[in-house]
Amino acid sequence: xxxxxxxxxxxxxxxxxxxxxxxxxxxxxxxxxxxxxxxxxxxxxxxxxxxxxxxxxxxxxxxxxxxxxxxxxxxxxxxxxxxxxxxxxxxxxxxxxxxxxxxxxxxxxxxx
Amino acid sequence: xxxxxxxxxxxxxxxxxxxxxxxxxxxxxxxxxxxxxxxxxxxxxxxxxxxxxxxxxxxxxxxxxxxxxxxxxxxxxxxxxxxxxxxxxxxxxxxxxxxxxxxxxxxxxxxxxxx
Numbered sequence: 001x002x003x004x005x006x007x008x009x010x011x012x013x014x015x016x017x018x019x020x021x022x023x024x025x026x027x028x029x030x031x032x033x034x035x036x037x038x039x040x041x042x043x044x045x046x047x048x049x050x051x052x053x054x055x056x057x058x059x060x061x062x063x064x065x066x067x068x069x070x071x072x073x074x075x076x077x078x079x080x081x082x083x084x085x086x087x088x089x090x091x092x093x094x095x096x097x098x099x100x101x102x103x104x105x106x107x108x109x110x111x112x
Numbered sequence: 113x114x115x116x117x118x119x120x121x122x123x124x125x126x127x128x129x130x131x132x133x134x135x136x137x138x139x140x141x142x143x144x145x146x147x148x149x150x151x152x153x154x155x156x157x158x159x160x161x162x163x164x165x166x167x168x169x170x171x172x173x174x175x176x177x178x179x180x181x182x183x184x185x186x187x188x189x190x191x192x193x194x195x196x197x198x199x200x201x202x203x204x205x206x207x208x209x210x211x212x213x214x215x216x217x218x219x220x221x222x223x224x225x226x227x
Contacts, residue, residue: 046216
């Protein structure tokens, strides 16, 4: 079992809808979590990180963390075609001190 | 100018050749990482370095070696390239002293093809 698992996708949503991306992790010692966006052939870029239970909002993006359920999610409101990309979830801490453990990524397509 | 640069950006080489990928950063970060990315497999850690004198193997270090020449430079070598090392390679940095300490910042990547 991978330490960080993402819903396999691909995920397709209409423009203006909410896209929901999910991630589970197995290392209970993990302390912080990151969401990256990666366009095809480009490098990952940070969307946001979260380390406290609950929600964290940044513009159209909301990250949610539930440490009891070992679950992290990213909501994208008012999805735009420019949001079409691969989204990578990563965890840090625990057995991954100083490192990030990445999920395999979820491909999101926002269609007009 | 980009904070994390990688050279070359694209490279085609032949089986058995030695090749070096270079990474430089102007962010002043102590920690540097090398990843490879293959379709459907996400990012896999090859080597990482917490400072110039500290180098560690990642999950897939076989067939690779690294050199940390300075705080700002971290090179990845393939001693004898093989076709299954064809992949997209990324360098990344992080600063343990800032908020979101494990946040990593990625270079633009090197696309390597081994024929």
